[in-house]
Amino acid sequence: MAAPEEFTEFVASRHAALVRTARLLVADEHAAEDLVQEALARCVPAWSRIEGNPEAYVRTVMVRTNISRWRRRRVAETSVARLPETAVHDADVEGREELRAALAGLPPRQRAVVVLRYVEDRPEREVAETLGCSVGTVKSQAHAGLAKLRTLLGTDASESQTAPAASLTP
Known part of the structure; x- marks a missing residue:
């Protein structure tokens, strides 16, 4: 089994990029955080078996988790008129x-x-x-x-x- 430190290091280094992708997938900051958290939780048991690029694996889990979410909901998403303030570069x-x-x-x-x-x-x-x-x-x-x-x-x-x-x- 992979060391917990490897997973912790991965999350620390790639969390912001994963949240950025998730935010674009779900169009809501809080739902994006939840999506990343759920995807990472699903990856923990398989972490020792992930070969190659773990970020691609986590991204795949995020997309598939999001698809499962909207299939379960089967309702239209609610959009907000104005996005919350974020850091701008x-x-x-x-x-x-x-x-x-x-x-x-x-x-x-x-x-x-x-x-x-x-x-x-x-x-x-x-x-x-x-x-x-x-x-x-x-x-x-x-x-x-x-x-x-x-x-x-x-x-x-x-x-x-x-x-x-x-x-x-x-």
């Missing part, structure tokens, strides 16, 4: 909040694909493995998610199709 605060609100307007599966693919900059194959679907599904969900983001943000479809969430990363 760049000047485009208004654009960042607008993008976060638009991400919250996406269906959960599309939001997960957009966050993993463009915010986390994960390859399509890794996103597909994380979500337990095909690469084609990732492509179609990304396409639909980006189209809806453009609509929500009032962006012209002819503009650049680069990573739409680039302003979310500090």
Whole structure:
């Protein structure tokens, strides 16, 4: 069994990044903290068997836990008009909040694909493995998610199709 110190070190070094990803997945700071905590709790028993990149494993558990949550709820998410204040590392605060609100307007599966693919900059194959679907599904969900983001943000479809969430990363 892996030493508890290894797990503690991992959590200490990667917690902020995991919460940042979770916040984009669930669009609520408190729910993001809960999601990360639940995912880490599920990883503890398997920690000694995790090979390679433990962050990718934890991220997969987070996404699948979130999917299970919204499947159980089967109710629409409640969005808030204004996100709580957070630490900001760049000047485009208004654009960042607008993008976060638009991400919250996406269906959960599309939001997960957009966050993993463009915010986390994960390859399509890794996103597909994380979500337990095909690469084609990732492509179609990304396409639909980006189209809806453009609509929500009032962006012209002819503009650049680069990573739409680039302003979310500090």
